[in-house]
Amino acid sequence: MPKVYVIRKRTLYLALTLAAAVLLALAYLKWEPAILAGGKPAEAAVFHLVTGEFSSTGPDGRKIEVYRWDPGNIVVNRGQPVELRITGVNGASHPFVIEGLGVRGIVRKGETTVVRFTAEHAGTYPILCLTHRDLGQNGPMVGYITVL
Ligand SMILES: [Cu+2]
Numbered sequence: 001m002p003k004v005y006v007i008r009k010r011t012l013y014l015a016l017t018l019a020a021a022v023l024l025a026l027a028y029l030k031w032e033p034a035i036l037a038g039g040k041p042a043e044a045a046v047f048h049l050v051t052g053e054f055s056s057t058g059p060d061g062r063k064i065e066v067y068r069w070d071p072g073n074i075v076v077n078r079g080q081p082v083e084l085r086i087t088g089v090n091g092a093s094h095p096f097v098i099e100g101l102g103v104r105g106i107v108r109k110g111e112t113t114v115v116r117f118t119a120e121h122a123g124t125y126p127i128l129c130l131t132h133r134d135l136g137q138n139g140p141m142v143g144y145i146t147v148l
Pocket residue numbers: 067091093094095129130131132141
């Protein structure tokens with residue numbers, strides 16, 4: 001014997017109204033999962049850097065040369081997605097790491113390298129060129145990312 005369910009008209013109208021409200025809310029939010037999960041998605045803070053070079057002649061006539069990240073200091077907020085766009089101007093190539101953030105990359109002359117990260121902890125994170133580590137290697141080519 002088949003089961004028969006009886007639904008009151010009022011319950012049916014309430015269910016339809018709720019379904020319509022949910023569909024309208026989803027359409028308003030454009031089905032964006034990040035918005036549903038925790039509010040408006042955070043936009044990446046974009047920073048443009050270049051590789052630069054300081055060059056001079058010492059008192060003994062010897063050439064002094066140091067490569068740099070420019071700007072050398074960047075301040076970001078904890079939990080904020082960050083995008084670095086680093087363009088190679090001086091120096092053939094600069095393989096680098098950002099210590100503590102698990103970021104690696106290489107910047108080549110005439111090209112722009114893009115790296116992204118989100119720092120979860122406050123602190124100062126050095127961006128180190130692995131080719132130009134100290135004065136003997138035309139460095140130190142180091143910059144600092146400060147996370148507040
Ligand atoms: Cu370098």
